[in-house]
Amino acid sequence: MEIVVLDSYCVREGDLDWSPLYALADRVTLWPRTPRGELAQRIGEAECVISNHCRIDGEVLDACPGLRWIGLTSTGTDSLDLAACARRGVKVANVPGYSTESVAQHTFALLLEAANGVARRAWSLREGWWQAGVPARYGLRPPFELAGRTFGAVGYGAIGRAAVRIARGFGMRAAACTRTPRAPEPGVEFMSLDQLLAASDVVSLHCPATPATKGLIGPAQLERMKPGAVLINTARGSLIDEAAVAAAAQAGRIFYAADVAAREPIRPENPLLAADNVLLTPHVAWATGEALERLAAEVCENLRAYLAGRPRNLVN
Structure with a gap:
């Protein structure tokens, strides 16, 4: 049997370990x-x-x-035509949860940069500026504390929950919006999207890309947000209307921090x-060394389970 890997690395060549595959097949072909x-x-x-970004359709x-x-x-399945795969009896397995902590951590790396501007201040210092008088081109804003502010998670799956846990560690109040009914949870207030947008100082997107969530944050939703609120997107670029968000950020109504783009x-x-x-x-929140190690191991385990007649992590 032959196994073909269509994208053999994620960010840097060699960052995924495919050595376990050679025990599962007569031939393994790796394409970068x-x-x-x-x-x-x-x-x-x-x-x-095995694939990541390749569009496999009918x-x-x-x-x-x-x-x-x-x-x-990956966890997301938007690169494939799942319906076409199902019609042809092609099983599709993803890797849920491998990057939960990495993406939640990156969410707060973006938020802390918005709050403190550490990288931008370090950049300005190297170019001769100290404290006051830093030119506008560095994009610095007055720093602010996270403690006491409200962190609103749009989507409350594994990553949304991890982000809320971190937010509470910073002394933030926590709110969440989810389509899945949830039992009451101490320290988290569940709200509608409109309520969350109006109440949150930080709105963080953690929902999948689906037809229902495309353009979830557009002009009407931006108008409901607090002036000066931070909007974070470590999920998918299609969740926002990019032109509307760019206009709101340019006008100073929000600060937008993201690891993704629509294209x-x-x-x-x-x-x-x-x-x-x-x-x-550049869409690197998921690519820590620890997450990539878990990712490769889980993909190989998914294949091993399929070959043993016990497929796991199927999405179709």
Whole structure:
């Protein structure tokens, strides 16, 4: 049996350990990256494929009738046509939870930069500025304390819960909005989205990208937020109306900090790149060494379980 890995690394070559695969197959083929036009050729007659960003849809599946299992090196499934996979009997397994602590930690790295501007102050110091008189180009704002402010999590899955736990450690009040009914939880106030937007000093997005959540934060929602509130997005870029968020940030109504964009890699014309009060990182929140180690191990375990007739972490 052949296993084909279509994206063999995440951020840096060699950051995923695929050595366990060689005990599971006669042949393992590793491709660092696979462009759309070469997907079908590279999958060929393989039964099992491991992928991250590759768009595997009905067209690709029609060209690869031997494919029976796709292992995702991610939690999100928006890179695949799950319905087409289901129709053709192709099982899809993801890796839930591998990056929970990493993404929650990055959420607060963004928030602390918004609150204290440590990186921007260090940058200005190296260029000769000390305390007062720092030019506006550094994007510094008056620092503020997190303690006593309200942290609102939109989405209360594993990452949302981890972020709330950290927020409470900083002395913040915690609010959450979730579509899944929750039992009362000490220290967390569950609200509707509108209530949370109006009550929160920090709004942090932790929900999946679905048709229902596309453009979740648009002009109307931005108007409901507190003046000067921080909006954080470590989930998916499609959750926001980027033009509306860029305009609100440029006007000084909010500060936007994100690790994601609607189209990735981010395009030069993205309005967020030209706006003040915006802090962006290149979708790396999930890529700590610890998370990548868990990710590779879980993908290999998913494949091992499938081959043993006990598939796990199936999403379709």
